[in-house]
Amino acid sequence: MAAIVDVEKCNGCETCVEECPSEAIEMANEKAGINAETCVDCGACVDACPSEAISME
Ligand code: SF4
Ligand code: SF4
16 A cells, blocks of 8 residues: 555645655655655545545555
8 A cells, every 4th residue: 555646636735745754755846746665654644635635545
């Protein structure tokens, strides 16, 4: 499992970047991108995202 960002819903707020404990999220073109290699599946970004753009798959 890893967190996945729906870029259509992402508004570029960077809240998830601040909440991620493993620095697995980076912004590119104002959209969040999650590195599945470093994501520890904690779910913090899913709860923190105001746009419900992140899900666990
Ligand atoms: S918290 Fe949600 S809307 Fe904000 S940058 Fe992250 S994925 Fe995008
Ligand atoms: S699930 Fe946790 S470790 Fe993975 S990207 Fe989200 S906040 Fe970071």
